[in-house]
Amino acid sequence: MNDELDRIRKFRADEPPPSTQTTQSARKTLLAAITPSPAPRRRRRRRLRVAFGVAGACAAVLVVLALGTGSSAPSSALAAALQRLARVAENQSPVVAPRPGQYLYVDSYNNSEADAYGDGRQCQTFNPTHRQIWIGSDGAGRLLETTGPTSFPTPQDRITCQQMHAVGSPGTSDLWFAPRCFDLGLASRLPAGRFADSATLLAQMRRIDGGPPGPGEDFVHVGDFLRESDASPALRAAIYRAAATIPGVKLLGSRTDHLGRRGVAIGFEGHGTLSELILDPRSSALLGEQTIAVATGRLAGWAAYRTSRIVAGIPARAPGPLTPPCISGGGTTRTVSPGVSIMTGASANG
């Protein structure tokens, strides 16, 4: 006697799946809960620009500077230091963007504060991560992250996190992406040709990278366009000159990054944190960055970029077909084996 069950199963069985817009909206709401901004004192840095969701799925999250309201005018020392870096960049050979079959490869280390929430409580952890990323010209790629043992900024964080079972395990996350799932680089979206004057360039970066206007946000954009970036030497030069015009940006002098390399640092202080970019005076490349809580001097996170170059391929076979491509604003991640996932444009229901 299953007649009634059969009829129940057919009842409204033609209900279609949620629209892309609904799914996107709900995902955005969830990601906002995942990365809350309880106070305007700091914001999460945009490290990985992915067409859909990967920032939520796999980006190591660093907590960095907040929107700043610094009003101090840039110093001449800052302008001179950045001008020197700009000249170094301008004298470099143009770097060709990855061609089909090639990838922008960036190898970096970071150890950054991450927030865990649950049951109305919050604690913070540090998760040291070795990060390797390959980004193809078609937006396909791979993100390989190896995370080490968790540490804690304070003994109380350790206790709270352990009570919340919020202590992550060391391990490897290997995420592969179909075409159009990655966004190759912010730089490629800038108008071709000569780069505009600093004010126009900052406005263009703001429009591409998003976010509200303000000097703190502009400094965030500088970092976003330099890390894991396809920025050409000419663009780097223009960015350095533009950074010198952002109110509140300071020359911090010599710094050693977390791989022991010396560079010149610029920074922006806002809402209790100082965000620093460490630049290589010889190559003009971004060596590393760090964030410091101003009141305590505590290091809140750091990253060091070991390698950034164009490579001929990804040194492994994809664990499955990287199809279909991601569609605008849409993609699904599926796990193919422990720690190994693929993101494609396939719907959640396959």
Added chain:
Amino acid sequence: MGEHANTDSAAIAESLGRPERFAAVFDRHFAAVHRYLARRVGRELADDLASQCFTVAFERRASFDPRYGGARPWLYGIATNLLRHHWRAEQRALDTVAQLSRERTDHDGAGVRGADPDLARALGRLEPDQRDVLLLYAWEELTYGEISDALGVAVGTVRSRLARARARVRAELALERNAVTTGKDRP
């Protein structure tokens, strides 16, 4: 145990230290949870409730019991709890379909696709607890154990609620058939 058992548990466990990992749970299950909610209360309300379901799940992820295996029972449990605040909406939706009966008769069987007015009336007359169990069983194909996990009741309670719900629906449908056969108006 669901097909995503290990990966759900792993994603939720990892999300305790790295909250962004929870997005994988959303990617796997949002469409199914949304569809379940839409079948119960309509798409418009389902949009809100499905979104709310995953936000609540994220906030409560520390209490996720990995013995559940996959996240489906857990998510459907949260969704069902959210539905309890909207039983009037569900009742209205069922009543609307039930009202189609007369139109269907008047128009020689032309009804709304997927609608079953007699069944809608029967479902509308169930106790909410019985309806929850019946629809999780029939629509989402959860096992007794998974429904038990989802609703936080004993497996024996799931069995008895399901049996009573099915018997009630059978009786209501038989009554409807009888009413149609004898040409009487429904009560």
